[in-house]
Amino acid sequence: MSERSHQQTGRTAAHDSAFLRACRREPVPHTPVWFMRQAGRSLPEYRKVREGIPMLESCMRPELVTEITLQPVRRHGVDAAIFFSDIVVPLKAIGVDLDIKPGVGPVVAEPIRTRADLERLRPLEPTDVPYVTEAIGMLTAELGATPLIGFAGAPFTLASYLIEGGPSRTYENTKAMMYGDPQLWVDLVDRLADITAAFLRVQIEAGASAVQLFDSWAGALAPADYRRHVMPASAKVFDAVAEYGVPRIHFGVGTGELLGLMGEAGADVVGVDWRVPLDEAVRRVGPGKALQGNLDPTVLFAPRQAVETKTDEVLAAAAGLEGHVFNLGHGVMPTTDPDALTRLVEYVHERTAR
Amino acid sequence: MSERSHQQTGRTAAHDSAFLRACRREPVPHTPVWFMRQAGRSLPEYRKVREGIPMLESCMRPELVTEITLQPVRRHGVDAAIFFSDIVVPLKAIGVDLDIKPGVGPVVAEPIRTRADLERLRPLEPTDVPYVTEAIGMLTAELGATPLIGFAGAPFTLASYLIEGGPSRTYENTKAMMYGDPQLWVDLVDRLADITAAFLRVQIEAGASAVQLFDSWAGALAPADYRRHVMPASAKVFDAVAEYGVPRIHFGVGTGELLGLMGEAGADVVGVDWRVPLDEAVRRVGPGKALQGNLDPTVLFAPRQAVETKTDEVLAAAAGLEGHVFNLGHGVMPTTDPDALTRLVEYVHERTAR
Numbered sequence: 125m126s127e128r129s130h131q132q133t134g135r136t137a138a139h140d141s142a143f144l145r146a147c148r149r150e151p152v153p154h155t156p157v158w159f160m161r162q163a164g165r166s167l168p169e170y171r172k173v174r175e176g177i178p179m180l181e182s183c184m185r186p187e188l189v190t191e192i193t194l195q196p197v198r199r200h201g202v203d204a205a206i207f208f209s210d211i212v213v214p215l216k217a218i219g220v221d222l223d224i225k226p227g228v229g230p231v232v233a234e235p236i237r238t239r240a241d242l243e244r245l246r247p248l249e250p251t252d253v254p255y256v257t258e259a260i261g262m263l264t265a266e267l268g269a270t271p272l273i274g275f276a277g278a279p280f281t282l283a284s285y286l287i288e289g290g291p292s293r294t295y296e297n298t299k300a301m302m303y304g305d306p307q308l309w310v311d312l313v314d315r316l317a318d319i320t321a322a323f324l325r326v327q328i329e330a331g332a333s334a335v336q337l338f339d340s341w342a343g344a345l346a347p348a349d350y351r352r353h354v355m356p357a358s359a360k361v362f363d364a365v366a367e368y369g370v371p372r373i374h375f376g377v378g379t380g381e382l383l384g385l386m387g388e389a390g391a392d393v394v395g396v397d398w399r400v401p402l403d404e405a406v407r408r409v410g411p412g413k414a415l416q417g418n419l420d421p422t423v424l425f426a427p428r429q430a431v432e433t434k435t436d437e438v439l440a441a442a443a444g445l446e447g448h449v450f451n452l453g454h455g456v457m458p459t460t461d462p463d464a465l466t467r468l469v470e471y472v473h474e475r476t477a478r
Numbered sequence: 479m480s481e482r483s484h485q486q487t488g489r490t491a492a493h494d495s496a497f498l499r500a501c502r503r504e505p506v507p508h509t510p511v512w513f514m515r516q517a518g519r520s521l522p523e524y525r526k527v528r529e530g531i532p533m534l535e536s537c538m539r540p541e542l543v544t545e546i547t548l549q550p551v552r553r554h555g556v557d558a559a560i561f562f563s564d565i566v567v568p569l570k571a572i573g574v575d576l577d578i579k580p581g582v583g584p585v586v587a588e589p590i591r592t593r594a595d596l597e598r599l600r601p602l603e604p605t606d607v608p609y610v611t612e613a614i615g616m617l618t619a620e621l622g623a624t625p626l627i628g629f630a631g632a633p634f635t636l637a638s639y640l641i642e643g644g645p646s647r648t649y650e651n652t653k654a655m656m657y658g659d660p661q662l663w664v665d666l667v668d669r670l671a672d673i674t675a676a677f678l679r680v681q682i683e684a685g686a687s688a689v690q691l692f693d694s695w696a697g698a699l700a701p702a703d704y705r706r707h708v709m710p711a712s713a714k715v716f717d718a719v720a721e722y723g724v725p726r727i728h729f730g731v732g733t734g735e736l737l738g739l740m741g742e743a744g745a746d747v748v749g750v751d752w753r754v755p756l757d758e759a760v761r762r763v764g765p766g767k768a769l770q771g772n773l774d775p776t777v778l779f780a781p782r783q784a785v786e787t788k789t790d791e792v793l794a795a796a797a798g799l800e801g802h803v804f805n806l807g808h809g810v811m812p813t814t815d816p817d818a819l820t821r822l823v824e825y826v827h828e829r830t831a832r
Contacts, residue, residue: 294811296776303780303788343732346752346774348791378697380734381753398700399735420700422650426657434657437702457648 135370138271138333143204147334147371147393149414149447155439155476156203157469158273160375160395161455162196163208166462169195179224180216183209186259193263197270200466204271204334207260207327211277211338212285214323217252220244220286228290235289237297239308245286245315248322250329260330271334273373274327278339279316279357281376286312295344302353313357321364328368336373336395337361339386343378343397350382355389362390373416377454383408398453402441414447421452424464431464435471450476489724492625492687497558501688501725501747503768503801509793509830510557511823512627514729515809516550517562520816523549533578534570537563540613547617551624554820558625558688561614561681565631565692566639568677571606574598574640582644589643591651593662599669602676604683614684625688627727628681632693633670633711635730640666649698656707667711675718682722690727690749691715693740697732697751704736709743716744727770731808737762752807756795768801775806778818785818789825 138144143156164170173191174182182188192208212222212230221233236242250257263272284298285291292298302309324335339358342350362372374386375395387394387409394413396405398420405415423434442448450472456465492498497510518524527545528536536542546562566576566584575587590596604611617626638652639645646652656663678689693712696704716726728740729749741748741763748767750759752774759769777788796802804826810819 294776296779296811296813299774299776300779303777303784343753347755349774378732378753381758399697399732401701404735420653420703422648422653423657425650425654430657457650459650 135331135333137269138267141203141269141271141333143271143449144333144371146447146449147373147414151478153478154473155442155448155450157450157472158202158204158206159196159200159452159456159465160206162200162202162465163192163206164456165458166456166460166465167195167199168462169199179210179226180213183213184255186255186262189255189259190262190266193259193272194266196465197267199462200469202469204273205263205267206273206336207256207263207275207332209256209275211275211282211340213256214248214253214276214319215245215282215286218246218248218319222285230285231290232286235297236283236286236312237301239311242308242311242315245312245319248319250322250326253323253326256323256326257330260327260332264331272332274324274332274335276320276323276327276335276337276361278337278342278361278374278376279313279320280342280345280354281338281340282316282320283309283313284341295341299349302349306353309353310356313354314360317357317360317364321361324361324365328365328370332370334371334373335365336375337391339374339376339379342376342382342386343380345382347381347385351385355385358386358389366390371414373449375416380408384410387413393447393449395451396453402438402448403444406445411446414449415442415445416449416451418451418453419468421454421457421460424457424460424468428464428467431468432471435468436475439472439475489685489687491623492621495557495623495625497625497803498687498725500801500803501727501768505832507832508827509796509802509804511804511826512556512558512560513550513554513806513810513819514560516554516556516819517546517560518810519812520810520814520819521549521553522816523553533564533580534567537567538609540609540616543609543613544616544620547613547626548620550819551621553816554823556823558627559617559621560627560690561610561617561629561686563610563629565629565636565694567610568602568607568630568673569599569636569640572600572602572673576639584639585644586640589651590637590640590666591655593665596662596665596669599666599673602673604676604680607677607680610677610680611684614681614686618685626686628678628686628689630674630677630681630689630691630715632691632696632715632728632730633667633674634696634699634708635692635694636670636674637663637667638695649695653703656703660707663707664710667708668714671711671714671718675715678715678719682719682724686724688725688727689719690729691745693728693730693733696730696736696740697734699736701735701739705739709739712740712743720744725768727803729770734762738764741767747801747803749805750807756792756802757798760799765800768803769796769799770803770805772805772807773822775808775811775814778811778814778822782818782821785822786825789822790829793826793829
């Protein structure tokens with residue numbers, strides 16, 4: 125059996141999972157649940173295996189990636205695994221000098237500000253990320269019928285780190301380039317689209333059953349700017365993986381005004397943060413897409429009864445959707461009680477069992 | 479002439495200003511312009527007079543407050559002054575142990591987490607803030623026909639600082655109280671509503687011609703939570719100053735889903751950040767309100783031509799409004815070129831001259 129057909133067999137095992145069915149807007153036995161950042165600091169077993177290992181290094185060790193990716197599946201019984209990585213991994217892999225600083229985030233040694241700087245962004249080859257292929261091979265063998273979601277950062281969000289040199293609240297240099305030198309901007313996000321597409325293709329070829337493109341900070345943009353300066357690059361990424369037929373999820377924070385455009389860019393599933401009720405989100409996204417979301421992650425700090433009430437509100441708002449993947453409206457916060465997450469998975473499964 | 483009637487005379491001088499006319503949705507000679515944080519770090523003359531003076535202290539020196547408030551009126555020719563203060567000033571005035579740390583923001587020594595902590599929030603009396611009354615008296619004399627906007631933080635945003643102990647990205651303790659102990663939460667924001675109302679009354683009594691209530695971080699809330707847990711307290715503030723008949727402006731960042739509710743709370747003018755085009759915002763707010771906004775403040779880092787194009791887009795989206803006050807969609811960023819702001823005022827005035 126060729127490697128390709130082996131991985132296709134892996135996807136076949138997951139094909140009828142509640143998660144993939146919901147993404148395809150097919151009937152489901154229960155509403156599937158997974159959590160952004162489910163593999164991470166909320167879990168003591170994660171903190172233990174990460175001890176002394178820097179973030180970027182942990183993304184490059186296949187056994188560790190496999191273990192971390194599996195931890196929340198074992199503990200919470202979520203309906204999908206998400207590949208443990210970081211959005212800057214493909215940039216590091218092509219030689220960009222960057223690091224992830226604890227408590228800060230990605231920090232880029234030499235920010236990209238000029239046309240000459242673009243030369244540092246060469247195309248990504250599968251051989252640049254052998255650890256990704258290897259980890260996903262191990263994961264699909266372990267996961268069986270549980271689907272694995274591939275993971276990448278979208279061109280705008282990657283560009284913002286490269287231009288600002290690190291996390292930002294205002295994206296002033298990013299927007300200054302976008303408004304002030306739109307041709308340089310287009311060339312930058314176009315290169316990033318190719319890198320991102322290649323990174324996702326590696327994951328799908330290795331066996332991922334779906335992909336999620338994180339445009340974490342796109343919500344900083346007005347809709348007209350998103351449409352003009354960002355959407356074409358995101359669309360290029362989605363187009364580049366369309367041939368595989370795996371569901372493509374798209375998510376960003378504070379993207380209430382962008383939901384329709386993020387779907388239009390080519391997403392099959394649009395992730396919604398907690399600010400927009402799902403019954404309003406579906407009006408903005410329109411028919412033919414599933415939605416993912418959207419419990420406020422801070423609700424998990426409240427007593428059990430309050431969590432259940434707020435979960436019921438999300439499920440009620442989702443009642444009319446063609447397809448619904450339950451998730452938080454943003455990543456799990458590091459201080460979240462893992463038991464609250466496990467209870468939440470059980471609760472959603474019980475309340476939605478058909 | 480009594481002091482009250484003297485101040486009413488001050489307001490009379492400003493009564494026919496473009497700013498107050500726009501707030502009242504009356505015809506204007508040109509679209510009025512002012513900028514949130516127009517009095518602040520973007521101005522070299524501000525940095526000079528603030529040198530060596532901590533932020534909170536600077537808010538308590540009437541001559542300094544007057545000078546800082548007037549600086550952007552002199553330099554940019556904006557259509558309104560905004561009283562230079564900080565949202566935590568009334569809390570400091572009633573004895574809460576807090577400070578504003580440069581580069582961080584307000585830091586509260588002992589966060590409020592329990593019912594017993596509420597006792598630290600006593601009512602605000604006008605005699606707690608004599609420097610406010612004094613500064614506004616000096617300001618209205620200097621400003622003549624230019625209206626002065628009073629300034630306060632809204633109960634939710636103040637509560638978030640008091641509960642978190644400082645700035646937050648996630649408001650997890652705030653929301654934990656809101657969801658987990660709703661009665662304690664209500665009692666907290668109700669006290670803060672009274673303090674805020676008293677702080678605004680002092681400013682109006684002293685001569686402010688309008689007020690802006692900043693609920694800077696309300697955008698972190700889902701609409702159902704805003705309606706249930708926040709809106710009643712904000713409405714109490716607006717009700718408490720209704721008798722004066724001065725326009726009441728309400729603003730927060732990322733409040734696209736809350737615009738209708740923020741108007742419903744009692745605002746006459748709803749401030750809109752740059753994420754929601756004004757023609758969409760007016761659909762959410764409904765008739766009978768003016769809108770304020772909403773150029774992305776980062777646009778000012780772009781070349782002049784790009785600034786003008788984006789300004790034209792804002793003005794085009796505002797064409798159908800009953801009343802429009804031009805502003806940025808958030809505060810002026812400290813590194814903004816002040817000349818770009820002056821040019822922007824001129825440009826809006828020219829483009830909208832009737």
